[in-house]
Amino acid sequence: MASAQAARTGTSGGGRRGTEIPRLEGAPLLGSLADLKSDALGTYQRARHLHGDVVRITAGPPGLRTELHCVFSAEGAQQVLASQAANFRKDNALYQEVRVALGNGLLTSQDEDYLRQRRLVQPLFTKRRVDGYAEAVATETASALDAWDATPDGVVDVAQEMTALALRAVSRILFGADVDATADVVDRCFPVITAYAMRRGYSPVNLPRTWPTPGNKRAAASMDELYAVCDGIIAERRRITGAGEGDGQDLLSLLATASSADDGEFDATELRDQVLIFLLAGHETTATSLAFSLHLLARHPDLQDRARAEIAAVLGDRTPGAADLDRLPYLSQVLKEAMRLYPAAPVLGRRSVAAAEVDGHTIPAGADVIVAPWVTHRHPAYWPDPERFDPDRFTPEAEAARPRYAWLPFGGGPRACIGQHFSMLESVIALAMLLRAYEFEAVDTEISVVAGITLLTTGPARCRIRRLRA
Incomplete structure (x- = not known):
């Protein structure tokens, strides 16, 4: 009861050490299974509102039941993801399925595999290296604007459009001239694979993948097609690199030649695993941030005008580059506030190795643990009037006054997203070019979303666009 009262008043929901973790009441037979399937994000929100910052949610029939230990406070998130990260591993069922589907890349690998991959990849994601990708982002954004100009003053679905833009941008950065050979295949195959x-x-029982069910066959066909395209490009890139041809500056070429005395280099399968993870994380996360930034600004024309005024003052008519990231602080605040309300990774799963104290409660060994940025980003202890869109929450002074893990769209701790700077760079450049060229007015005032591997829209996110400049 004390935990629920604290949650309602916006104070910490942590319990006293050793207190029992409260449980969200569900149906007698299936627990909260139906609620999680129909509205997982809303169920997590309700759990925090009713019971505080550490809550148990059970789902499934007796004998096949899963118990989730959900952690909603910034302090608890920091303990799970950072200070006790070694005790909370990516061993749950979803990560096992993602490993099978997309390989053992940076998102899914663990222990020495992960450390070796991170050491090999890290030099490719330094600020200086990432800043070099700005031109590719601007090129793809200009192409998207050219396509919009064919139907000026029309209506676009910003979720679909930003997914296409982000996919082409990351494909260009990964594959260089091979962007057209991959973007269509990824766009067609990824949704099938990730949904599978x-x-x-999340299913308590699964049929073997080898059984010829329609779902298994669709997923296998999509994986085969996606793998074949990636393997073909990787083989050709290694041939070109070995022959000393090409400039070798696309990310795939750099990955193919990444090596160290201690860690060796990536073999062909490891390269494909990294490419698949970069394609997934590199386009879906940025697309989410861009789409919701545009839609939120479309619903708040005064803030859209403020962002556009900053863009005009800083850029004029020139193409934005990496150096402009720091020169457009309000645009960065807009993006951060959009990522608060619509984090691309709304739910993060872990499994505990040993019993551990988290936010004053004992989480047992072997527990499935949920950290939910979707809920933490709406926690009234850190975010007054949390559903309101207010980019001024991210002034330097406001950020310094909040706990570090009150905002965690890129995760945190040793497994924090390696592409944080790239995501912000790509988003600021694209958003600046889009807002300078077009005015946005929301057609759909609300957008429905669900938690997949990343945050997914389930309906249209349409905006009416009006050309502002030639």
Whole structure:
């Protein structure tokens, strides 16, 4: 009861050490299974509102029941993801399914595999290296604007458009001239593969993947097609690199030649695993941030005008570059506030190795643990009037006054997203070019979303666009 009262008043929901973790009441037979399937994000929100910052949610029939230990406070998130990260591993069922579908890349690998991969990849994601990708982002954004100009003053679905833009941008950065050979395949195959992994990851019982069910066959066909395209490009890139041809500056070429005396280099399968993870994380996360930034600004024309005024003052008519990231602080605040309300990774799963104290409660060994940025980003202890869109929450002074893990769209701790700077760079450049060229007015005032591997829209996110400049 004390925990629920604290949650309602916006104070910490942590309990006293050793207190029992409260449980969200569910149906007698299936627990909260139906609620989680129909509205997982809303169920997590309700759990925090009713019971505080550490809550148990049970789902499934007796004998096949899963118990989730959900952690909603910034302090608890920091303990799970950072200070006690070694005790909370990516061993749950969903990560096992993602490993099968997309390989053992940076998102899914663990222990020495992960450390070796991170050491090999890290030099490719330094600020200086990432800043070099700005031109590719600007090129793809200009192409998207050219396509919009064919139907000026029309209506666009910003979720679909930003997914296409982000996919082409990351494909260009990864594959260089091979962007057209990959973007269409990824766009067609990824949704099938990720939806399949999600279904299996959250199902209490799964049929063997080798059984010829329609779902298994669709997923296998999509994986085969996606793998074949990636393997073909990787083989050709290694041939070109070995022959001394090409400039070798696309990310795939750099990955193919990454090596160290201690860690060796990536073999062909490891390269494909990294490419698949970069394609997934590199386009879906940025697309989410861009789409919701545009839609939120479309619903708040005064803030859209403020952002556009900053863009005009800083850029004029020139193409934005990496150096402009720090020169457009309000645009960065807009993006951060959009990522607060619509984090691309709304739910993060872990499994505990040993019993551990988290936010004053004992989480047992072997527990499935949920950290939910979607809920933490709406926690009234850190975010007054949390559903309101207010980019001024991210002034330097406001950020310094909040706990570090009150905002965690890129995760945190040793497994924090390696592409944080790239995501912000890509988003600021694209958003600046889009807002300078077009005015946005929301057609759909609300957008429905669900938690997949990343945050997914389930309906249209349409905006009416009006051309502002030639």
